[in-house]
Amino acid sequence: SYELTQSNSVSVALGQTARITCGGDDIGSRNVHWYQHKPGQAPVLVIFRDTNRPSGIPERFSGSNSGNTATLTIVRAQPGDEADYYCQVWLGRTFSVLFGGGTRLTV
Amino acid sequence: EVQLVESGGGLVHPGRSLRLSCVASGFALEDHAMHWVRQTPGKGLEWVSGITWNSEKIVYVDSVKGRFTVSRDNTKNSLYLQMDSLTREDTGTYFCARDRIVRSSSWYEFDSWGQGTLVLVSS
Numbered sequence A: 001s002y003e004l005t006q007s008n009s010v011s012v013a014l015g016q017t018a019r020i021t022c023g024g025d026d027i028g029s030r031n032v033h034w035y036q037h038k039p040g041q042a043p044v045l046v047i048f049r050d051t052n053r054p055s056g057i058p059e060r061f062s063g064s065n066s067g068n069t070a071t072l073t074i075v076r077a078q079p080g081d082e083a084d085y086y087c088q089v090w091l092g093r094t095f096s097v098l099f100g101g102g103t104r105l106t107v
Numbered sequence B: 001e002v003q004l005v006e007s008g009g010g011l012v013h014p015g016r017s018l019r020l021s022c023v024a025s026g027f028a029l030e031d032h033a034m035h036w037v038r039q040t041p042g043k044g045l046e047w048v049s050g051i052t053w054n055s056e057k058i059v060y061v062d063s064v065k066g067r068f069t070v071s072r073d074n075t076k077n078s079l080y081l082q083m084d085s086l087t088r089e090d091t092g093t094y095f096c097a098r099d100r101i102v103r104s105s106s107w108y109e110f111d112s113w114g115q116g117t118l119v120l121v122s123s
Helices: none
Strands: A009-011 A018-023 A033-037 A044-047 A061-066 A069-074 A083-091 A096-099 A103-106 B003-007 B010-012 B018-025 B032-039 B045-051 B058-060 B068-073 B078-083 B092-102 B110-113 B117-121
Touching: A009 A018, A018 A103, A044 A061, A044 B110, A069 A083, A083 B045, A096 B045, B003 B092, B003 B110, B018 B032, B018 B092, B018 B117, B032 B078, B032 B110, B045 B068, B045 B078, B045 B092, B058 B068
Parallel strands: A009 A103, B010 B117
Antiparallel strands: A018 A069, A033 A044, A033 A083, A061 A069, A083 A096, A083 A103, B003 B018, B018 B078, B032 B045, B032 B092, B045 B058, B068 B078, B092 B110, B092 B117
């Protein structure tokens, strides 16, 4: 079965760049979406289909996807960026949806 | 404004049932696929079930197949999750989420989420 692998945690200094990765077999051939989830709140879509940013999401957030790794990049990290970040793909053949295990970002 | 509001969670004994509801406002539910996603204690997000806009395709994660049933009533702008034979492993916060692309035969990103409803399965 398909698996998505994320690091448990990433720490970044204030104002620096955070990179959160999502590994999967040939993930570059799939659409990857990223969600930010803070405790007690609804998850928020921050990147969809690899590189696209929904309206209202700061330009500091960007995404890439190639080969076996998708990456969410947050430049000029702020305290408000502290959250759990999840990658997600749709497994078209089985019509199921898969989330990565999540990465806790600490600024 | 797009809004999703879940309800129906609570404390339930193992083996019992619970029905969750998700009421949508600010958009036409009938145009969108919808999903249930849960977060279990100490773990991350787990997709539970999805239903296409026209209910032609309904899919579940393996761990709930045969126990959970998703349905929708577009006339009431509502999504439901009937959960039977609950186990402690089903404990968590359940979110409903909207699939962004309208009337699609595929599934895409989840662009709107509710605040979630807490389900606690315990004796």
